Amino acid sequence: MPYRRTENVSRRLAARRAAIIAAARAAASEGGLAALQIEPVAAKAGIAAGTVYRYFPGKADLVAALLGEMSDAEMAALRRAAAAAPGPLSALAAAIMAFAARALRDRRLLYAAIAEPADAELNAARAAFRQTIAAEFAALIAAAASRGQLPEQDAGLATAALLGVLIEGLLGPQAPAAAGRERDVVQSLTLIALRALGVADARARGLVISNQPAST
Amino acid sequence: MPYRRTENVSRRLAARRAAIIAAARAAASEGGLAALQIEPVAAKAGIAAGTVYRYFPGKADLVAALLGEMSDAEMAALRRAAAAAPGPLSALAAAIMAFAARALRDRRLLYAAIAEPADAELNAARAAFRQTIAAEFAALIAAAASRGQLPEQDAGLATAALLGVLIEGLLGPQAPAAAGRERDVVQSLTLIALRALGVADARARGLVISNQPAST
DNA sequence: GCTTCACTTGAATCGTGGTTCACATGTTGA
DNA sequence: TCAACATGTGAACCACGATTCAAGTGAAGC
Numbered sequence: 114m115p116y117r118r119t120e121n122v123s124r125r126l127a128a129r130r131a132a133i134i135a136a137a138r139a140a141a142s143e144g145g146l147a148a149l150q151i152e153p154v155a156a157k158a159g160i161a162a163g164t165v166y167r168y169f170p171g172k173a174d175l176v177a178a179l180l181g182e183m184s185d186a187e188m189a190a191l192r193r194a195a196a197a198a199p200g201p202l203s204a205l206a207a208a209i210m211a212f213a214a215r216a217l218r219d220r221r222l223l224y225a226a227i228a229e230p231a232d233a234e235l236n237a238a239r240a241a242f243r244q245t246i247a248a249e250f251a252a253l254i255a256a257a258a259s260r261g262q263l264p265e266q267d268a269g270l271a272t273a274a275l276l277g278v279l280i281e282g283l284l285g286p287q288a289p290a291a292a293g294r295e296r297d298v299v300q301s302l303t304l305i306a307l308r309a310l311g312v313a314d315a316r317a318r319g320l321v322i323s324n325q326p327a328s329t
Numbered sequence: 330m331p332y333r334r335t336e337n338v339s340r341r342l343a344a345r346r347a348a349i350i351a352a353a354r355a356a357a358s359e360g361g362l363a364a365l366q367i368e369p370v371a372a373k374a375g376i377a378a379g380t381v382y383r384y385f386p387g388k389a390d391l392v393a394a395l396l397g398e399m400s401d402a403e404m405a406a407l408r409r410a411a412a413a414a415p416g417p418l419s420a421l422a423a424a425i426m427a428f429a430a431r432a433l434r435d436r437r438l439l440y441a442a443i444a445e446p447a448d449a450e451l452n453a454a455r456a457a458f459r460q461t462i463a464a465e466f467a468a469l470i471a472a473a474a475s476r477g478q479l480p481e482q483d484a485g486l487a488t489a490a491l492l493g494v495l496i497e498g499l500l501g502p503q504a505p506a507a508a509g510r511e512r513d514v515v516q517s518l519t520l521i522a523l524r525a526l527g528v529a530d531a532r533a534r535g536l537v538i539s540n541q542p543a544s545t
Numbered sequence: 546g547c548t549t550c551a552c553t554t555g556a557a558t559c560g561t562g563g564t565t566c567a568c569a570t571g572t573t574g575a
Numbered sequence: 576t577c578a579a580c581a582t583g584t585g586a587a588c589c590a591c592g593a594t595t596c597a598a599g600t601g602a603a604g605c
Contacts, residue, residue: 271521273503281492377584
């Protein structure tokens with residue numbers, strides 16, 4: 114039996130798989146979904162187009178893998194931000210700011226992932242991505258609501274609205290004007306988001322300021 | 330000179346053009362953008378595929394025409410709703426409710442028009458559609474702000490956020506649960522939207538109730 | 546070195562749906 | 576009815592990009 118997959122080879126394969134996903138991320142980040150094509154991605158990863166299909170059954174699976182990675186990273190960041198806050202409402206504010214700050218760091222990529230007009234095949238993967246983030250925010254909202262720090266309201270609608278504020282405010286057509294004043298945008302948008310959820314203006318301003326730096 | 334276009338023919342042509350747009354609208358309303366294809370639309374309009382190109386240079390132009398019609402209708406409805414209100418803030422609330430109520434009347438169509446993953450060609454037309462609506466809301470926001478009924482804030486961001494609340498709340502993935510309780514959704518979402526803009530919770534509730542029926 | 550597979554290649558294939566165009570049919574004014 | 580032109584037709588064409596696959600390359604064990 115003259116062939117068995119070696120540890121060494123396994124590592125190489127895994128690395129290549131990761132390289133393909135990284136190439137896909139880079140392509141989407143640079144040129145949006147339009148640039149997320151098999152041939153260019155393969156070229157970026159230094160392999161032939163056909164090889165991609167050794168690692169992913171189809172394009173949809175590749176995109177799903179990329180979105181999965183992004184989803185994990187996003188969730189981790191939100192949790193980290195929330196965990197560092199003193200209370201539920203502050204945690205919610207921190208998570209919102211973290212999301213906004215991260216989004217502005219690579220707007221094109223997030224736009225591609227969450228909002229860019231795309232093939233219907235991607236919708237399932239995209240829905241999962243959105244759902245993951247939505248669930249995270251929903252939990253934070255629920256926590257704050259259970260302490261009476263938010264008014265009674267339809268949780269699903271509130272979560273959707275929050276996502277809407279963030280998506281449209283960060284990625285929407287008027288957002289491009291934000292270059293250079295990311296800090297401002299993050300703070301203003303967080304203020305708006307908190308108000309939308311029912312936090313009084315004055316209180317919201319305080320939360321925005323107390324969660325100041327919003328790095329990472 | 331043995332041919333000159335007759336009044337009669339002109340009317341027929343105009344009617345057919347309108348029929349094509351209507352067919353496109355129906356297709357999008359029933360099957361989303363995926364159903365908005367030349368051949369099916371032509372069939373719906375009772376003509377051959379090639380004939381569509383006598384009326385529109387290309388698919389993008391057809392879609393643009395449809396979006397233009399929708400845009401006009403939407404703007405008229407918003408203005409009508411706002412005009413009937415007693416003051417600027419009430420007008421804003423009325424417009425928001427009108428938009429939400431109309432959106433729920435044909436969610437699929439609006440989703441196709443504003444948010445559904447689509448070909449990049451449509452983006453220009455779609456952007457114009459969004460821009461029209463955004464401008465309308467921006468004007469209402471500005472009017473209310475100039476009377477001191479809204480706090481100082483970045484107008485563009487506020488408008489984007491408002492659109493985000495509406496789009497995501499009405500058309501987003503979690504929206505489908507709304508069947509049967511449209512009235513509730515319209516009111517809750519309007520409340521959230523007004524709060525996002527800086528209207529205090531209590532005041533916002535009053536505005537939502539006073540603009541009650543939100544018909545048309 | 547040699548056999549046996551896994552992995553890689555990239556040109557050819559394929560499906561999709563918008564667009565074209567040679568031809569057919571209508572319409573007008575004489 | 577006829578000439579001249581507009582309008583309608585739908586099958587053929589085309590571009591695009593995902594996917595396939597027969598042939599080439601490389602690693603593992605003998």
